[in-house]
Amino acid sequence: MKKIVLSIAVACLLAACASQEAKKDVPVTDLTTGTPSATTPTTTGQGTASTTTPTTQAGITGNPLTDPKNILSKRSVYFDFDSNVVKDEFRPLVQAHAKYMVEKRDAKIRIEGNCDERGSREYNLALGQRRAEAVKKVMTVLGVQESRIETVSFGEEKPAAPGHDEAAWAKNRRGDIRYVGE
Amino acid sequence: MKRFLLALLLAFAALAVRAQLTIDITTSGGRQIPIAILPFAGESSQAQPVSPVVGADLARTGLFRLVNTVGVSPLPAEPSEVNFVDWQARSSEALVIGKVEALPGGRVEVRFRLFDVQKQSQLASLSYVVTPAQLRATAHRIADVIYEKLTGDKGVFSTKITYVVKKGTRYELQVSDADGANAQTVLASNEPIISPAWSPDGGRIAYVSFDQKKPVVVVQNLAQGTTRVVAAYRGNNSAPTWSPDGASLVVTLTRDDISQLYRIPASGGEPRRLTTTPAIDTEASVSPDGRWIAFTSDRGGSPQIYRMPAEGGAAQRLTFEGTYNVRPRFSPDGKSIAFVQRESGRFRIAVLEIASGQVTVLTDGGLDDSPSFAPNGRMILYEAQANGRGQLAAVSSDGRVRQRLVSAAGDVRDPAWGPLPAQ
Numbered sequence: 197m198k199k200i201v202l203s204i205a206v207a208c209l210l211a212a213c214a215s216q217e218a219k220k221d222v223p224v225t226d227l228t229t230g231t232p233s234a235t236t237p238t239t240t241g242q243g244t245a246s247t248t249t250p251t252t253q254a255g256i257t258g259n260p261l262t263d264p265k266n267i268l269s270k271r272s273v274y275f276d277f278d279s280n281v282v283k284d285e286f287r288p289l290v291q292a293h294a295k296y297m298v299e300k301r302d303a304k305i306r307i308e309g310n311c312d313e314r315g316s317r318e319y320n321l322a323l324g325q326r327r328a329e330a331v332k333k334v335m336t337v338l339g340v341q342e343s344r345i346e347t348v349s350f351g352e353e354k355p356a357a358p359g360h361d362e363a364a365w366a367k368n369r370r371g372d373i374r375y376v377g378e
Numbered sequence: 379m380k381r382f383l384l385a386l387l388l389a390f391a392a393l394a395v396r397a398q399l400t401i402d403i404t405t406s407g408g409r410q411i412p413i414a415i416l417p418f419a420g421e422s423s424q425a426q427p428v429s430p431v432v433g434a435d436l437a438r439t440g441l442f443r444l445v446n447t448v449g450v451s452p453l454p455a456e457p458s459e460v461n462f463v464d465w466q467a468r469s470s471e472a473l474v475i476g477k478v479e480a481l482p483g484g485r486v487e488v489r490f491r492l493f494d495v496q497k498q499s500q501l502a503s504l505s506y507v508v509t510p511a512q513l514r515a516t517a518h519r520i521a522d523v524i525y526e527k528l529t530g531d532k533g534v535f536s537t538k539i540t541y542v543v544k545k546g547t548r549y550e551l552q553v554s555d556a557d558g559a560n561a562q563t564v565l566a567s568n569e570p571i572i573s574p575a576w577s578p579d580g581g582r583i584a585y586v587s588f589d590q591k592k593p594v595v596v597v598q599n600l601a602q603g604t605t606r607v608v609a610a611y612r613g614n615n616s617a618p619t620w621s622p623d624g625a626s627l628v629v630t631l632t633r634d635d636i637s638q639l640y641r642i643p644a645s646g647g648e649p650r651r652l653t654t655t656p657a658i659d660t661e662a663s664v665s666p667d668g669r670w671i672a673f674t675s676d677r678g679g680s681p682q683i684y685r686m687p688a689e690g691g692a693a694q695r696l697t698f699e700g701t702y703n704v705r706p707r708f709s710p711d712g713k714s715i716a717f718v719q720r721e722s723g724r725f726r727i728a729v730l731e732i733a734s735g736q737v738t739v740l741t742d743g744g745l746d747d748s749p750s751f752a753p754n755g756r757m758i759l760y761e762a763q764a765n766g767r768g769q770l771a772a773v774s775s776d777g778r779v780r781q782r783l784v785s786a787a788g789d790v791r792d793p794a795w796g797p798l799p800a801q
Contacts, residue, residue, distance in 0.1 A: 314745060315720065318704075325614050325637055326658065
């Protein structure tokens with residue numbers, strides 16, 4: 197019984213993902229053109245290396261991961277204070293990366309959790325880990341194998357914004373998605 | 379409320395020229411022992427005078443008041459030359475005299491005597507034969523003797539502290555004397571360094587390095603300068619703390635789950651899991667008798683301090699006030715725990731007496747962190763924030779005396795007080 201409920205939930209999430217992607221025209225086409233080209237230059241070996249080559253061509257077949265018009269170039273998921281809930285506004289971003297991972301089977305990522313400066317360093321390190329895990333969970337539910345995602349935390353050690361007010365803290369409570377080899 | 383500004387002239391210490399450190403001391407209530415520390419005969423011909431270091435050490439504790447010695451002439455160097463009536467008139471309770479003499483072969487002999495002015499009796503008399511480079515260390519040893527004679531507690535002036543200095547994008551793990559002098563960089567990196575922890579014998583420091591682009595636990599041998607990665611498993615490896623015998627570390631790993639506590643051999647090796655909860659368990663501190671581990675856990679919904687047997691097992695919650703009590707550190711006698719408490723959005727250092735459950739808030743900063751007991755249990759060193767920069771501060775365990783160690787060196791953080799030196 198539980199299994200059925202779960203699979204329905206997964207199906208719903210996937211559906212939500214698909215409909216999101218359908219609305220945004222750019223990412224889907226970029227991805228499909230990007231994937232075959234990645235397999236051709238086998239001389240370099242890893243597919244990850246080839247994903248960086250298209251950037252030089254700029255324009256139609258740019259690297260979706262770095263193309264500023266592509267949602268995949270967005271890597272940060274921001275969290276509320278004391279929270280590790282992935283907010284709805286960041287779900288399309290996480291879903292896009294999950295979809296990319298599902299299609300590009302050799303890609304591996306690290307999700308880096310971060311906190312604002314308040315509180316103890318080590319507890320923040322653990323909290324950052326929990327945030328990274330929350331992002332990972334969304335991606336594994338969408339079909340990305342757990343073994344392809346490593347979650348780490350930088351705690352409060354790598355603030356994106358240097359300030360000491362809520363505006364800075366909000367930018368520092370985040371999970372960053374990084375592709376291995378980037 | 380008395381306030382002193384002690385500008386310590388660290389220029390005397392050749393190594394510490396750039397570490398110009400000002401120690402700002404605030405004391406409230408309580409008695410201070412008036413003590414006269416006379417210039418030592420012959421010390422002015424040495425590059426490192428002794429008596430100013432002794433005086434600064436004692437004054438920094440907030441437990442002593444330095445009696446004015448200006449105009450005393452001639453300076454007594456022997457007991458027979460001391461005019462006790464004069465020192466009674468200056469309301470000094472204790473008096474220190476001394477002598478520094480060059481010996482053939484480049485060594486120097488330092489002698490000092492401590493007197494009870496009222497009883498006109500000698501409390502201590504010691505002599506040291508050292509190299510001129512050891513004069514500052516000798517001054518700390520003299521201050522240790524005086525402190526112990528007059529307060530009954532061990533002095534900690536000959537101990538070391540470690541802390542991390544952030545300079546721009548660079549991180550340095552430094553070790554200095556307890557007064558901030560002789561700062562030396564033992565590790566430098568472009569990635570963060572956090573959570574340094576002294577081994578019980580003071581010979582090694584465990585810390586968390588981000589050099590591998592993720593937190594891993596490293597043990598560095600200070601004398602040899604060698605490092606060994608002792609935990610670099612999947613995910614995070616952090617929060618090292620030593621067992622009292624120095625043979626193992628308790629660390630936080632995420633290799634099997636979210637942050638949980640494990641014990642690993644200090645030289646590296648297979649971790650043994652100590653906690654199995656669906657919550658964060660981190661920031662372990664092992665009791666001085668080795669029987670207990672205090673740690674932070676949010677198993678009850680908010681982060682609180684718990685205690686469990688050193689090999690794992692049922693944990694008992696120790697903090698109940700407030701919704702954020704973290705980063706426990708056992709006192710050297712094992713009877714209390716210093717920790718970080720959040721109250722109305724401010725993070726402060728508090729101390730918990732384990733037997734009674736009594737909590738006393740010791741500081742009034744906004745972002746205080748990383749408390750660390752002095753090995754005599756009388757002071758707690760911690761990281762305070764001022765103008766967006768970390769700086770070191772210390773508070774007496776009764777909250778009466780506060781010190782701020784203001785350094786020009788940059789953003790100073792995550793301090794840990796080293797053990798008493800081996801006798």
